[in-house]
Amino acid sequence: MEIDKAIRESSDGRLKIKYQNATYVIRRSFSLYEFQQVAFSFNGGKDSTVLLHLLRAGYYLYTKETGSFKDDMDSQSKCPIRTIYFESPSAFPEINSFTYDTATVYELQLEIIRSDFKTGLEALLQEKPTKAIFLGTRIGDPNAIGQEQFTPSSFGWPPFMRVNPILDWSYRDVWAFILTCKVPYCCLYDKGYTSIGSIYDTEPNALLRVPHQFGSKGNFKPAYLLSDGRLERAGRRKKIFPKNECITVMSNGLNNFDPQQNCTYSASIIAVGDEILFGSVEDKIGAALCKKLNTIGWKVMYFAAVRNDIDFVADEVERRKCKDDLIFLFGGLGPLHSDVSLAGIAKAFGVRLAPDEEFEEYLRHIIGNECTGNRNEMALLPEGITELLDHELLPVPLIKCQNVIVLSATNVLELEKQWECLLQLPSCPLVPMAPFISKHLSTKLSDVEIADVVSKLQSDFLDIHIGCHRKSRTGPLIINFVGKDRARIDLASQRITLMFDAGAIFEVSNG
Numbered sequence: 375m376e377i378d379k380a381i382r383e384s385s386d387g388r389l390k391i392k393y394q395n396a397t398y399v400i401r402r403s404f405s406l407y408e409f410q411q412v413a414f415s416f417n418g419g420k421d422s423t424v425l426l427h428l429l430r431a432g433y434y435l436y437t438k439e440t441g442s443f444k445d446d447m448d449s450q451s452k453c454p455i456r457t458i459y460f461e462s463p464s465a466f467p468e469i470n471s472f473t474y475d476t477a478t479v480y481e482l483q484l485e486i487i488r489s490d491f492k493t494g495l496e497a498l499l500q501e502k503p504t505k506a507i508f509l510g511t512r513i514g515d516p517n518a519i520g521q522e523q524f525t526p527s528s529f530g531w532p533p534f535m536r537v538n539p540i541l542d543w544s545y546r547d548v549w550a551f552i553l554t555c556k557v558p559y560c561c562l563y564d565k566g567y568t569s570i571g572s573i574y575d576t577e578p579n580a581l582l583r584v585p586h587q588f589g590s591k592g593n594f595k596p597a598y599l600l601s602d603g604r605l606e607r608a609g610r611r612k613k614i615f616p617k618n619e620c621i622t623v624m625s626n627g628l629n630n631f632d633p634q635q636n637c638t639y640s641a642s643i644i645a646v647g648d649e650i651l652f653g654s655v656e657d658k659i660g661a662a663l664c665k666k667l668n669t670i671g672w673k674v675m676y677f678a679a680v681r682n683d684i685d686f687v688a689d690e691v692e693r694r695k696c697k698d699d700l701i702f703l704f705g706g707l708g709p710l711h712s713d714v715s716l717a718g719i720a721k722a723f724g725v726r727l728a729p730d731e732e733f734e735e736y737l738r739h740i741i742g743n744e745c746t747g748n749r750n751e752m753a754l755l756p757e758g759i760t761e762l763l764d765h766e767l768l769p770v771p772l773i774k775c776q777n778v779i780v781l782s783a784t785n786v787l788e789l790e791k792q793w794e795c796l797l798q799l800p801s802c803p804l805v806p807m808a809p810f811i812s813k814h815l816s817t818k819l820s821d822v823e824i825a826d827v828v829s830k831l832q833s834d835f836l837d838i839h840i841g842c843h844r845k846s847r848t849g850p851l852i853i854n855f856v857g858k859d860r861a862r863i864d865l866a867s868q869r870i871t872l873m874f875d876a877g878a879i880f881e882v883s884n885g
């Protein structure tokens with residue numbers, strides 16, 4: 375079998391070890407699952423190309439050791455594994471044709487799926503029992519965070535085992551394998567592409583550009599010449615994080631307020647902690663943060679408590695990151711197994727966790743020698759999107775990842791301190807706005823009696839939030855007016871007061 379032979383004859387000791395480990399994972403999978411219940415996720419990229427040949431080698435070794443290898447088997451060793459390809463109109467044509475040609479040459483049972491990953495996998499699993507799927511995911515990939523060689527699919531995905539035989543392979547290992555085994559690969563990698571996504575977000579890696587004097591303009595060196603594998607995704611265009619726009623409110627006679635004054639920034643709050651969800655710890659930080667944000671004129675749009683789970687944290691951040699100006703996240707920080715918040719943030723932004731020397735230095739000062747060099751997991755931060763917000767009163771800077779501010783506060787007192795420091799920073803991301811003002815009315819009228827009136831009032835005063843609550847079922851109803859324009863709040867409250875008998879609705883100091 376040519377792959378196995380090429381590795382055995384190679385003098386690259388590191389590659390041999392990587393090969394042995396990967397083929398072990400593959401052989402183990404073939405002994406755990408029925409061959410027809412296993413699939414290979416192939417997309418013509420370099421990582422899945424490596425995986426294809428490892429599968430062929432692993433299958434060959436497996437059939438040899440289980441005595442199922444037949445001498446009449448082709449010496450080129452085919453591995454007729456079910457192969458899934460999610461074809462997309464935004465794929466490079468070169469990737470498409472390489473995928474189809476390769477499937478033909480190696481007699482893969484190609485199953486084309488033309489929908490998104492999740493929907494496609496749901497349909498696939500309903501149609502054919504599939505217990506495990508081989509993927510060419512590697513540790514530096516953004517979506518590899520939290521994965522091991524055998525990792526069940528995430529919560530919310532159809533159930534199968536993700537098998538990642540090359541999870542621990544570096545960029546160099548991938549190219550060492552391809553070049554040592556002389557296997558064909560997609561031609562884009564010879565044109566400077568180092569990691570391939572869609573035609574809309576991928577371009578040749580600028581680090582491989584040939585200087586003008588040595589070649590004609592626009593030439594790139596092949597991917598295997600990239601010296602620093604950590605920069606393999608430099609050709610992927612950055613995702614753009616749109617800034618929130620002011621809500622536009624249709625103007626009618628009553629709504630002639632100043633939109634500039636009413637325009638506000640919005641924030642989300644994400645509390646990470648199983649304890650909150652078990653009810654054993656009551657979150658007070660979130661409530662305090664809502665108040666603080668309101669006092670500087672920011673609107674809190676969303677507040678969630680989530681499990682200590684990378685995917686749950688990532689989902690929440692993903693959902694809010696483009697909707698709000700800032701996201702405040704607390705809980706799940708540190709070196710414990712449950713401290714997954716930073717990994718979740720990294721996943722949401724599609725980057726990996728990488729050691730941050732500056733942060734490690736701060737930690738070394740406060741933790742001392744327990745915190746040793748590269749084994750310091752607390753110093754792993756989302757790569758390329760992290761900014762350290764340092765303040766002389768804080769022992770460790772606050773972490774900001776794009777528009778997510780990570781608070782390390784564990785109680786309200788600590789929050790007060792971090793909040794004050796945050797506001798004092800010259801680069802403070804919290805732009806103070808006109809504060810929210812509130813007015814509260816109290817009434818013994820029933821909900822039914824005032825429901826229509828309040829509803830009409832709300833549609834007449836879109837710039838004011840009108841809400842009602844009661845402290846007990848039988849006690850008075852409190853009507854709250856929250857907004858930024860005192861005159862508008864007074865006008866709205868006066869209007870409802872005048873609609874009922876004198877004294878039926880009156881102002882109270884507290885909501």
Ligand SMILES: Cc1cc2nc3c(=O)[nH]c(=O)nc-3n(C[C@H](O)[C@H](O)[C@H](O)COP(=O)(O)O)c2cc1C
Binds near residue numbers: 415495
């Ligand atoms: C077969 C297969 C299984 C996947 N399973 C999961 C999963 O369980 N959880 C998840 O969050 N993403 C899953 N994904 C999505 C990948 O994590 C990732 O988004 C995808 O490979 C695209 O990478 P890209 O965004 O860099 O192009 C899966 C993708 C494929 C092809």
Ligand SMILES: Nc1ncnc2c1ncn2[C@@H]1O[C@H](COP(=O)(O)OP(=O)(O)OP(=O)(O)O)[C@@H](O)[C@H]1O
Binds near residue numbers: 415416418461508510
């Ligand atoms: N469209 C797809 N169809 C099938 N599998 C896919 C698809 N996209 C991604 N995968 C799976 O996810 C793995 C990781 O994708 P990723 O883009 O990181 O690697 P790659 O495409 O193999 O190489 P490269 O990093 O050079 O693009 C792939 O190796 C493959 O197993």
Ligand SMILES: [Mg+2]
Binds near residue numbers: 570
């Ligand atoms: Mg790819």
